[in-house]
């Protein structure tokens with residue numbers, strides 16, 4: 313069936329004022345990445361084994377088995393096609409189903425690479441990369457997740473046997489949540505309190521075998537299982553998040569990951585000359601990957617909502633003529649276009665963070681630890697900011713799609729359910745922002761001591777100016793000047809951080825002040841993270857960008873991103889005196905103009921994400937715009953429509969009807 317809606321997207325595409333192909337390369341990061349990504353996405357989309365449209369209708373057991381089948385198929389295809397690591401990771405990504413492979417490749421392998429000695433890497437990495445063992449990462453316990461120093465599991469060295477005894481001393485010490493642990497992993501990196509010679513020495517990682525490599529049964533002393541069904545249908549229930557209790561499980565001494573701390577045959581604990589936080593390295597690595605992933609999830613939701621908003625028509629016609637595309641409503645634009653801009657903003661800041669992480673890693677390898685606090689603050693802060701915004705944005709996109717957004721066939725409910733735990737895993741977002749705040753307060757107090765700030769806090773070196781400056785914006789167009797925008801963001805962030813530092817000093821101890829002012833501290837941390845995102849976006853659009861009109865579109869999006877934040881946080885911009893109410897109004901006026909400029913390009917800007925219909929998994933977001941026919945076809949495929957008269961009619965509907973008939977005769 314061909315319906316009018318299909319033409320809408322073709323019309324939209326014909327309005328684009330930029331080279332979509334060139335934008336695709338900018339979005340991907342390079343021609344090479346585009347080619348790899350495109351090829352892997354198509355391989356997945358064309359393989360019926362990777363079908364995912366039935367996920368929300370499957371029961372947990374069926375769903376999980378289905379995931380196991382897909383994971384096995386991923387491994388098989390990766391081997392058959394002789395994929396590189398880069399290609400295989402994209403292939404897994406487009407399969408778009410949380411499963412044990414994510415944790416094996418995303419945390420187990422990085423933990424060994426980051427925390428293991430060279431010898432340990434030589435032993436374990438080949439086994440892991442050939443998938444002769446399957447690993448996961450068990451840090452969180454039933455009683456403690458955020459507070460890593462509060463973990464209870466112990467690893468006690470026994471010099472008599474040259475072994476560690478891994479033990480769960482209480483119910484609250486059971487490991488709880490690790491993905492892949494419940495039913496699949498054969499091995500795990502367990503984080504536990506190192507005890508030797510009767511003394512505690514802090515938290516370290518230990519490789520423990522969980523299950524037999526012959527028949528998959530748990531090894532002696534190990535009680536293990538799945539923690540139960542999670543939020544949403546389908547969604548993260550494909551993953552076997554698990555629990556495990558260790559009852560004095562013995563492992564060889566060399567199963568402790570000993571890159572930063574060695575335990576000798578005699579039980580002496582030798583700390584390397586590195587900061588103890590290096591043991592948190594896997595978290596820093598994963599947080600950095602989560603920032604990149606945020607732009608994928610956000611862009612996916614935005615792609616669905618933009619295409620559907622171009623198809624959907626409501627009101628505005630006379631004599632039953634053609635109605636208005638909901639994308640033309642300013643209110644729809646003001647909710648949707650900042651999210652589109654945020655997707656691009658997060659993509660660029662994610663790329664930058666990848667660079668920062670690589671740079672820091674290189675320095676760490678050369679025993680330069682000076683940038684570690686900055687790397688921690690950036691990864692923690694940006695993980696928190698981007699995942700919170702993305703989770704809220706997916707829900708907003710669902711609402712932007714009206715009633716149909718609530719259908720699983722829109723793809724949005726499942727996307728939300730899969731995505732929202734990103735606000736919690738790898739560090740609760742508030743807990744992480746408090747880490748950023750701690751870093752900021754330290755930076756401010758160092759400023760007072762005459763130390764020059766570096767990295768992303770360099771702007772704070774301009775302290776006097778930032779404390780006093782008044783925005784020069786006197787027309788809407790002034791808000792298109794990068795220097796005007798940046799100054800406002802930097803001044804707001806700096807003033808908030810300085811106010812926190814000043815107020816903390818009024819308390820009896822810094823700890824008491826920090827605890828009491830934590831609400832303000834979180835706001836200061838967000839303001840600082842927004843400086844990072846805005847300044848990276850501005851930097852990006854100031855570069856040479858090939859492709860007709862591409863740079864211009866990115867400039868529009870960059871200013872939408874910045875100005876919508878000024879609007880959103882106008883209270884802070886005004887109360888800190890960085891802008892006046894009149895300047896806030898001018899910024900809003902400019903924002904409205906920018907919405908008008910992005911409107912004709914909106915569909916092409918989401919086409920630039922280059923998503924396949926398989927990856928989008930949405931009747932509303934289809935490339936061809938054939939929304940209504942697809943919604944109808946998918947409704948007909950629902951298990952409830954297998955029969956015209958439902959199961960349960962005889963037992964439960966008929967008797968009710970009969971009873972009603974009897975009553976009406978009385």
Ligand SMILES: CCCCC/C=C\C/C=C\C/C=C\CCC(=O)SCCNC(=O)CCNC(=O)[C@H](O)C(C)(C)COP(=O)(O)OP(=O)(O)OC[C@H]1O[C@@H](n2cnc3c(N)ncnc32)[C@H](O)[C@@H]1OP(=O)(O)O
Nearest residue numbers: 414418451457458459460461589592596598688737738739
């Ligand atoms: C397809 C791709 C697949 C990729 C797969 C991965 C991800 C996506 C998919 C699914 C999700 C899967 C997995 C999720 C996995 C997990 O969730 S694993 C568990 C994660 N757990 C956490 O993140 C716990 C959060 N808590 C902490 O990190 C710490 O406890 C803390 C909050 C940071 C506090 O640390 P602590 O040492 O107790 O205290 P303090 O605040 O006093 O800090 C002391 C100093 O240490 C510095 N610091 C803290 N963390 C780091 C770090 N990571 N790196 C460097 N430095 C750090 C801190 O700034 C303090 O420094 P000072 O100079 O003393 O101020």
Ligand SMILES: Cc1cc2nc3c(=O)[nH]c(=O)nc-3n(C[C@H](O)[C@H](O)[C@H](O)COP(=O)(O)OP(=O)(O)OC[C@H]3O[C@@H](n4cnc5c(N)ncnc54)[C@H](O)[C@@H]3O)c2cc1C
Nearest residue numbers: 449450451452456457458489490491733736737738739742
């Ligand atoms: C889907 C999913 C997958 C996961 N996968 C893994 C995995 O593979 N491996 C693993 O080890 N773990 C995993 N986890 C666990 C995850 O890392 C933890 O849930 C996370 O670190 C948060 O810790 P918590 O659950 O203890 O939260 P809590 O710390 O108990 O948080 C509860 C509330 O308290 C607040 N809070 C806590 N501390 C403070 C504070 N100091 N100041 C102010 N507020 C505070 C938080 O903001 C939150 O609102 C996973 C979790 C989920 C949801």
